Amino acid sequence: MAEPSRRARIATTAAVAAADGRNVSSPEDVRSALFDGQPSVLEAHWPRVGRELLRRGQINDFDRAAPQEALAYPELVELVRSIVPGPVHEKFNSAQPVSITYSVKGPDAEEFRAVIDGVG
Numbered sequence: 001m002a003e004p005s006r007r008a009r010i011a012t013t014a015a016v017a018a019a020d021g022r023n024v025s026s027p028e029d030v031r032s033a034l035f036d037g038q039p040s041v042l043e044a045h046w047p048r049v050g051r052e053l054l055r056r057g058q059i060n061d062f063d064r065a066a067p068q069e070a071l072a073y074p075e076l077v078e079l080v081r082s083i084v085p086g087p088v089h090e091k092f093n094s095a096q097p098v099s100i101t102y103s104v105k106g107p108d109a110e111e112f113r114a115v116i117d118g119v120g
Contacts, residue, residue, distance in 0.1 A: 009033050045083050047071070 012033035017025045035042060047069040071079065104112045 012036055041083055042080065045079060047079070 009030075010033075013025045013029045016029040016032045017023065020029075034040070043064070048063065048066040049069055051066070102116065104116070106112075
């Protein structure tokens with residue numbers, strides 16, 4: 001079962017696709033949903049002109065009005081990777097590998113299942 005924030009992002013992804021007149025989500029819809037928020041985590045960690053980058057565990061007191069640094073794509077990738085949470089300590093939570101469960105019904109179910117599972 002997905003955590004509530006993940007379900008909300010999936011719903012946002014579907015809404016982005018629907019707003020663009022599509023009933024299938026694309027990777028770009030997912031990216032759009034991830035950037036959405038008030039503020040998004042990415043916005044909170046985005047470097048500001050003349051200030052140091054935030055690091056994990058640092059209290060965030062960023063000023064949304066402060067000018068943002070321009071980032072090249074590799075810097076954006078590095079920024080996103082810097083805010084990805086690290087592993088969960090087993091003392092607090094016994095993390096299990098991620099799994100996805102789904103069901104597909106209808107006349108094209110097998111074809112959809114093959115696409116989803118990456119077969120063929």
